[in-house]
Amino acid sequence: MGYTWLGMRKLTWEEVLQRHEKGELAGCFRLYDDNSEAMIDRGYDFAGDILAHHKKGGEFGEDIDTVDLELADGKKITAPAVVDVSTLGCMDELEYELWHVIEDYMVQFGIRTQDDEPDWATVKAVQESILTAFTDAGVNFKFGYEERSCASNKTSEKGRREGMRSAKEITESLEIAKGLCEGKTNESWNARKAGRVMAELIAHFKKKR
Incomplete structure (x- = not known):
């Protein structure tokens, strides 16, 4: 499994x-x-x-910044200033062990239980209570979804802007089509423009389907 602390x-x-060459590897x-x-x-x-x-x-490593904290009943602990859980990768083995404790x-x-399959919802619930105990003590967890959430928000915002632009274009096209149907045409609203407007509308609703 390798070193995981x-x-x-x-x-x-x-x-x-590099540290060896600079004389900085000691420690x-x-x-x-x-x-x-x-x-x-x-x-x-x-x-x-x-x-x-x-x-x-x-492998080789160096100490990172730590903080001294207390659990709910006064138990003193030392934790990394930031606990980057995303670096742990798959935690299946730990979750199986937690299920055995629940058993x-x-x-x-x-x-x-009526079969040997773990109940993962129960495991997650117990896991959440453990994380909450450490969070309440002041442990700063980084789960990795902050960046994904940020990226997701950017994607959503881009989609929203594109949706607004599409809606504006369709509204304008409908106004032009309405003018064509009501006979409110002038020399610039010729048959060529009418064909283009209808083609845009058809393409839009095909995409929606």
């Missing part, structure tokens, strides 16, 4: 090399799959400590 920003191999960390880490001290050996770790598929509660209550 969000209190550490992972460094690319290029960043590791960073070697990261391990069990979510443990080892600080790189000033007397590190590049070949033995850094390159060997990299060749084994090991333990059901056993205590004498409740049985």
Whole structure:
């Protein structure tokens, strides 16, 4: 699964090399799959400590800003200043584990399920209560949908503007068509323009269908 603690920003191999060349790699960390880490001290050996770790598929990271907070009952916690949940990717394994906890509660209550499939709505509800507890404590979650929401709003606004423009064009065309039908024509409203107006109307309503 790899190193997943969000209190550490992972460094690319290029960043590791750059920091090594600048003498800035000390104080960073070697990261391990069990979510443990080892600080790189000033007397590190590049070949033995850094390159060997990299060749084994090991990762590197640096501490990010953290904040000290308290849960509802006074339990002190330390959290990243911003918890970027979007970087975690798929959380299926964690959600399955949460379902197993819910099953333990059901056993205590004498409740049985009629099949082995998790009830994902219940899992999500419990997950939401956990997130709410941390949010109330002051944890700043970033879920990644802020950018998507912004992009969606821009798309909606573009569609709205295009819809307004289309409606304006159709209204103008209908006014011209009305004038043609009522005989309010002049030299500029000739048969050619009438044909174009009707073609625009037909194309518009075909698109709507």
